[in-house]
Amino acid sequence: MRHIIAALFAACFMWAPPAAAHTTLEQTSPASGSVLTESPAQLTLTFGEPTRLTSVAVATASGERRLDFTPAGSATTFTVASPQLAAGRNEIRWRALSRDGHPVDGSIIIVVRPAH
């Protein structure tokens, strides 16, 4: 009996799938997958519901760099002024706390290809 209950207890933890991506990011400007000739003047992230953004970082071949964003606290739209993206592929990784208390994260890709 004790073993059955122990197995049941373990099963209750394991029924769940690996953390599903609770993607609440509705749109970004520029959109993910954009190919630009120069770094955008600003970057905006728009979420489907009020969210608390905690970090935005840009990862390139040369490493990861944190970006400052506004506003602090709960909002649906966040702005990164002058992200200064480098030529090549830029992965912008964001992390946030959703309204119902889930850590959520994701990334968007922006390629900067200077005009020849």
Added chain:
Amino acid sequence: MLEALAAFVKAILYAAALTAAGSALARATLGAGAAEGEAYARRIGRIGGWTLAGAALLSAALFVLRLGNYWDVPTLSTIFLSPLGLALSFYVVSGLWLATGPTRIGAGIAAALIIIAFAVSGHAAARSALEAAIMAGHVGAAAWWVGCLWILLRASRVQDPAPFALLVSRFSNQAVWVVGGLVIAGATAAALLLNFTFDFARDYDRGLALKVGLALLLFQVALFNKFALTPGLITRATAQPALRRSIMGELSLIACILAATASLTTFTSPHEEASAPREVIAVSGPIDIIDPWAAATPGGVTTGGGYLSIVNNQPEADSLIGASSPRAARVSLHEMSMDGAIMRMREVSEIEIAAGGRVDLASGHYHLMFEDIDAPFVEGESISVRLRFARRGEVQASFPVRSAVGHRHE
């Protein structure tokens, strides 16, 4: 791994919260006339309180780790200056308060604070004040039940049959109402969270079904205790040890329910969409684009493969005659064929799709070839592609990048 640890800590937090708050509630309703129970309630309140405060602090630290391990102002203020932070601080304050072994009134206030914390943050709290209040009722009733079971477990060991039977009957009479309320509040909260639609394809709904199944098992045991064991407490000497074992069974089942709940609230969200069907129609219309994807490219490689299925819903045959993408200098149509053991690849000018027909551009047959790409295709991003058809004209589709394992492109 971090998520699994978070779920485990949350299960401990739930158990400690119900035990700590429940000890105070049970003390208020069962305590009279059971001095032994009163002292014991205080003791389990102390243990539950310490555990709750510890689990809440650990949970806060895990949130920082899960948000990227940035111990900076944006991350810390997000955690602590949000409903989540309010709930966590309620747990810590009331846990530490109960750990000091307060008077009955102090314990009652601390218990109320714990129950309110469940209404401050979470899936129900994020929706409406009504749902938060219903959740508080559900948690309060569950806490009372857990607190009573701990006291009864202790009493079953130390009390004589007569006072024990009296305590059990007092619990039993109260439990009818409290557990009734627990079920009504739980069912209402679940129905509201799911917007009155149950979809077994959603992870959240499956988890909730598991929880309901375990709860039904728990009610079976509770009913067995009430109708089979309790009446014989005074007359049969074996009834008391049997009831004790049964109460341990009930507490174990509650632990399982809390584990399921912790998984439910950590890994899934009722706000999420049902998991995607096998085949994704990316674009529908005269031409359907199904399951488009591009293969991830290793660094240094300047070509990549693109795959999709095309359904022609037009009354006449159509042909894919070209493609382009901002990510590649050129996108060509290729056909692969086997000549004995030798694989041959050649560029084709068009791929015809019969009226009402379907063509799969899959690995080993037709596919798109992205040429002269200047940034590698990485899993998780999407490649925008414009497909040109002879009749239909241009169709825009987004090709998510997936690992090319087993689909190596030459």
